[in-house]
Amino acid sequence: MLTWIAVLAVGLGSYAFRLAPLLLGSRLQLRQRPQDILRHAGMGGMAALLVSSVVGFGASGSLAAIASAGAATAIAAVVAWRGRSMAVVVLAGGAVYAVIELACVILG
Secondary structure, three states, rough: OOHHHHHHHHHHHHHHHHHHHHHHHHHOOOOHHHHHHHHHHHHHHHHHHHHHHHHHHHHHOHHHHHHHHHHHHHHHHHHHHOOOOOOHHHHHHHHHHHHHHHHHHHHH
């Protein structure tokens, strides 16, 4: 029962969070600094998840898993630094990860 209450509360909160900009419209004006923070908050959260995942490989994974995750992260960082879209960054990192993992399976 408690789980359903939590699910409903999160769902209603998410709905309200998405509905608020539509209802408030032009009445809510943020300064430039909060706008910049909100614009980059999603990417910051994704980067934090990525880094914690890669660090987790070091604690429980093999050397091959660490190498593939590190290489994928490095390539994704370079692609992002060059100004590519998020989809291209994710695809590039995922492709490098898949190729290195496949090579480790075939060779090892």
